Amino acid sequence: MAAIVVAQEVEFKASAPAQVIMGKPFQLVYQVNQRAKDLRVPEFTNFDYIAGPFTSQSSSASFVNGRHTSTFTLTYTYTLMANQEGNFTIQPATIKVDGKQYTSNGVRITVLPPDKTPTATTDNSSTGNASATSQQPSRDRAESIFLRTLVNKTKVHEQEVVLLTYKLYFSNVDVAQFTNNTRLPEFKGFLKQELDMGEIQTELEHYDGRNYQTAVLYRTLLFPQRSGDIVIEPAQFEAVLRVRNRAQVRSIFDDFFDSYTTATKALIAPGVTIHVSSLPKGKPVGFSGGVGQFSISSAISDTLLQANEAVTMTLVIQGVGNMKLLKTPVIDWPEGFEVYDPKVTNNFKNTTAGVSGTKVIEYLAIPRAGGTYVIPPVQFSYYDVEDDMYCTLTTEEYTLTINRGVGEESNATVVNNYVQKEDIQQLGNDIRYIQTKELLLPTSSPRRLMTFGSFTFWMWYILPTILAAVLFIIFRKQIKENADITRMRYKKANKVAQRRLRAAEQLLRQNKKEAFFEEIERAAWTYLSDRLSIPTAQLNKENIAQILCNKGVSEYLVNDILHVLATAEFARYAPSSDHAMQDIYNDTTRIINQLENNRL
DSSP states (O other), X not given: OOOEEOOOOOOEEEEOOSEEETTXXXXXXXXXXXXXXXXXXXXXXXEEEEEEEEEEEEEEEEEETTEEEEEEEEEEEEEEEEOSOEEEEEOOOEEEEXXXXXXXXXXXXXXXXXOOOOOSSOOOSOOSOTTTBOOOOOOOTTOOEEEEEEESOSEEETTOOEEEEEEEEESSOEEEEEOSOOBOOOOTTEEEEEOOOOSOXXXXXXXXXXXEEEEEEEEEEEEEOSSEEEEEOOEEEEEEEEEEEOOSSOOXXXXXXXXXXXXXXXXXXXXXXXXXXXXXXXXXXXXXXXXXXXXXXXXXXXSEEXXXXXXXXXXXXXXXXXXXXXOOOOOOOOTTEEEOOOEEXXXXXXXXXXXXXXXXXXXXXXXXXXEEEEEOOOEEEEEETTTTXXXXXXXXXXXEEEEOOHHHHHHHHHHHHHHHHXXXXXXXXXXXXXXXXXXXXXXXXXXXXXXXXXXXXXXXXXXXXXXXXHHHHHHHHHHHHHHOHHHHXXXXXXXXXXXXXXXXXXXXXXXXXXXXXXXXXXXXXHHHHHHHTOOGGGOOHHHHHHHHHHTTOOHHHHHHHHXXXXXXXXXXXXXXXXXXXXXXXHHHHHHXXXXXXXXX
16 A cells, blocks of 8 residues: 655744843754755844854654654754844745755844842832833842733723733742632622733743743723712732652752652732723713714615515624723614614634724615605714724615515505405495485384484484594594504504513523623613603713703612613623512613603
């Protein structure tokens, strides 16, 4: 049986530490996976050449299921030493394999300053930008392991993202692992979105005059939900250190047979205070609570339709910020359109800059009559943290041409044909002489005679006429009320809210947390929008409180309403127990019933 030999592509790469210390040697390594010759390295600018190249090679082979695979590695090692601080790049090298030249990658290296010599008076406070780091506990030079609490900013607006990092610094100690006994603060007053850390990596960092190995232990995004000073309490981590056992009496062989023990060390990351200011006054009408940087685009399925044919309008909001707290914009559909609840698709990713991604909203509506209709532009407003101002984005305006539906024409034809056929059939017997004789009433008991022109005769004509007039007035009133969409929403607000609450109750029993709080939040916002006759896009907590107070609603009930709205919005993305879900459901039901009793 012939073996299949798997050939390898030539790979030639360079590697070196990302951070080195000035005056300390380090190794620059070139590796190629084929036999090669004529290695040409660049000039090592800003680095002193110490030794090299030292050449080594390794190979392996395997034969599995008729496939013969082999690996070969040729390594060139140089020893260098940085002679100045800064960021430098070692240019690519070249090598020849079977007469063909290959080029490696370049290597970027950060050179850190050497450790400062300790003095009698040392400033142990944190260095760097005060707005970007928290105060650290005082420590002496003998300490070799500690934690820092780092935040990218300490002065923010409401909903502006804060990046919090717990970072470990250690030197001359062997950290074996970290335990699960971690105690994080509750982050009260914040919406928290954790960042995926992956595997913990270490790197060198120069801090407070010394060089340390560092590792990021925890990183999260925090969105402040209220103004004022919010204190983040200290956090606690535990590290397992490996300590060498040293005998009191040592021989020359002890260094080869050292044993180790482990010790657990508790590490405290200090707390930090975040100063949160309210968003500036003058919020635009279409402000949806967005804080960050966003863009919006729109598209429509078609602008030429038949009556009763569905049309879909799509909005795409893209950006970075508090994406998960953005409210769904409201489209002002023309009258005569049957509108359905929008479908929202979120594609978010937590990054160090905030929550980034897209929010896609699909609106479905069905025009019920022909004509030309205009869908006005949708306004989307947010607070730009970079420019420190409100921004309003506007989508495109769409003009829809709705033709009369085929079904309507066919129905009209059927009706006309039906009437014509009936007329032809009735031509022979639809003319009658006026009866002038006494008529026998079949419903009388005992049977009575009805004379032409008598009171009973005329009542049989007048009563149906009066009944038809009453029905005409009632139906006309209903048509007029149905045409007033605002009034209809006002009248049906409680029914709509109760229907959503029943749906939320089902989600509560199924323990679908996020869907439950979304339904609760939608029930509360929709009810207030319908009862106060304000579009949802223009509704916010400030004008809700003001309008309810003007309508004579008690301050206690207003505070309960604002608490339910804030809790439902916050709980959609924060951990919550089943008991809390039941409480928010009970509070929402109670508040809606109390508002009904107030007869807004």
